[in-house]
Amino acid sequence: ATSANYAGFLGLYTVPNGGAMTERVRIDSAGNVGIGDTTPTNKLDVAGAIGISDTTVIDASRNLVNIGTAAIGSTLQVTGQTTLATSLSGVLKATSGVVSTGSVNLTTEVTGTLPVANGGTGWGAIQASAIPYGNGTGALATTTSGTNGQVLAYLNSIPTWVATTTFSSGLAYSAGNVTNNCNQQRLGYY
Numbered sequence: 001a002t003s004a005n006y007a008g009f010l011g012l013y014t015v016p017n018g019g020a021m022t023e024r025v026r027i028d029s030a031g032n033v034g035i036g037d038t039t040p041t042n043k044l045d046v047a048g049a050i051g052i053s054d055t056t057v058i059d060a061s062r063n064l065v066n067i068g069t070a071a072i073g074s075t076l077q078v079t080g081q082t083t084l085a086t087s088l089s090g091v092l093k094a095t096s097g098v099v100s101t102g103s104v105n106l107t108t109e110v111t112g113t114l115p116v117a118n119g120g121t122g123w124g125a126i127q128a129s130a131i132p133y134g135n136g137t138g139a140l141a142t143t144t145s146g147t148n149g150q151v152l153a154y155l156n157s158i159p160t161w162v163a164t165t166t167f168s169s170g171l172a173y174s175a176g177n178v179t180n181n182c183n184q185q186r187l188g189y190y
Helices: none
Strands: 010-012 022-026 033-035 045-048 058-059 063-067 091-095 098-102 132-134 139-140 150-155 160-162 171-174 177-180
Touching: none
Parallel strands: 033 045
Antiparallel strands: 010 022, 022 033, 058 063, 091 098, 132 139, 150 160, 171 177
8 A cells, every 4th residue: 555545455375385475365455356366357366276066156147157957047158268078079069058969960950061171062052964073182073964875984084974886787885895796798798
């Protein structure tokens, strides 16, 4: 305190074994309490972990936060990195205000287009008659759209629709082989 400034604080000190006197709790002139904090800025500032062995309710104008077993809270806001539970694994999902692990239904719970960076194709739609294939770069590509009478061939490492060949009479195709099936008389052999 100085002249015309009578602000002060109440401090609680302990002496650890073999150590110097150390301030452990402070109540400042504004009524803020610091545990392990000598400059509290809130009604309660705690530097270090807090252990609570029973149901806890923090009431900020009835926007309750509950930690424990009694389900009386409506809002819990966490800023920064937080560990919810070491037993949780998979996708966290909120249903009717309850957070749990579960599967995501891609039909009803996902909207928009999943970008390639997140494992999607980046496409909103695939062209009719096109076939998706892996392009070797960790992403998908599609063939061009095929038309009637074309077959899918692998050309230059890319699946491609190509026209089929129609043979004239006398030639036949079977199991990858073209054979001459006309008789010798038609060819002029006697």
